[in-house]
Amino acid sequence: MALEINDQTFKNEVIDSNEPVLVDFWAEWCGPCRSLSPVIDELSEEFKGKLKVVKVDIDANQNTPVEYGIRNIPTLLFFKDGQLVDKVVGAQPKEALVEKIQSIIK
Template identity: 55%
Template structure:
């Protein structure tokens, strides 16, 4: 399972990471989010040790969703050195996410 990221842990886990961080902004009631979720979990397993892969529940954690302009979910952001380097809105194929991580490695 991908790492659960909260507003309280976001800065430490995402912004201060020395590895690329893929963050899935999602909500339990969102159908497309439930399609992306298993893909994110798979990527978490495949990139263990190389990149951080996590999820932010936007219903419970709104601070960073607002800060990064997440208006539609799912939105998947890739951070490198604390900066957003890739943004995917909606459902995308797994390769889109893995290519983004590979480019940041």
């Protein structure tokens, strides 16, 4: 399962992480977010120990989405060594996300 984080824990869980991080920005009312959610949880399990997977509810946490210019959801941000290295907007097939993750965790 992906870890739910908030504005207060973002720096510790993402920027200061020793492993690459996939951040899923989502909201309860977002249909594509709900359809992507099981895929995000699967990726969390499949890449355990190689990639941290976290979720940020944009309705409950507004500072972090603004800081990273999140305008549409779902938006996935990929961080490595505390730096934003990639971004995906909209629901994507699992295979495309796996390819992207594999290129980041090398």
